[in-house]
Amino acid sequence: MAIKYSRQRQLIKDFLMTRKDHPTADVVYMNVRQKYPNISLGTVYRNLSLLSELGEIRRLRLGDGIDHYDADTSDHYHVICTQCGGVSDVKADGIGDILGNANIEYDGEIQGHVTYFYGICEKCLKSAARNDLLIGC
Amino acid sequence: MAIKYSRQRQLIKDFLMTRKDHPTADVVYMNVRQKYPNISLGTVYRNLSLLSELGEIRRLRLGDGIDHYDADTSDHYHVICTQCGGVSDVKADGIGDILGNANIEYDGEIQGHVTYFYGICEKCLKSAARNDLLIGC
DNA sequence: TCCTAAATCAATAATGATTACTATTTTTAT
């Protein structure tokens, strides 16, 4: 049960730490393969799960059916773009108090909550503006 | 593109309205088959999606990777049990103001948000208590 | 350094939810 070092796990975490776009397992796989060509997709999945359980990274389930991963484990929130599916950070102070402020009626035991946002990211907003211009031509 | 009546879709919606436990597509399929034995699973999925798009039911994506469906489209929140996976309603006034109260910094356009809770449902709490008693024997 | 047991791996198969395809049937407006 003791956790042993593995070069593959190290590379996975190193890669995640360079990224702010919350990549999926597949994206991690594609990228780590550049440095370590015969890493297996299963190894990526296993280590992303392990690192999540250890609290070294965070697994994001944002309603698109694909798990995203984030090396930034500090408390923050996410926006998923309804147009491109991209995930970006959003600073939203005050949501953490949601449980305290909310008037919750529930007969079980509430342990935590998940909140995420959806909308249109900056990139897609800009390309939409560009398309509007083109239509005018 | 016009939507035509179908008995299958009617049965799916009728069934959903009788349930407060937010069933999955598979559960809907199993149950509607009692009244309409040769309905197809694909038909269930297609109509659950259609009804969701029409706003007649609500699709719930609660982080367990399985879509749940709810005929109650009024504004309310959900708790997913970390033990049995069951989904139940929770009244939580004040969360709707989350966007207004939160101090959001984001360069894109936020359209909405999703919040759900996780914890242990009443049923699992009680069976845990029962198990504790047994250990004492 | 060498040895051994436990952990990890690569490769591949299996799983499970969901979607796509197609020929047939049902609905509905005329």
Added chain:
DNA sequence: ATAAAAATAGTAATCATTATTGATTTAGGA
């Protein structure tokens, strides 16, 4: 009643993820 559009049943395909298995790597002690 008829014909076009929509929906269906049955089945195959997809896609993310997990499980399996025999080989390889790691880590701690002799």
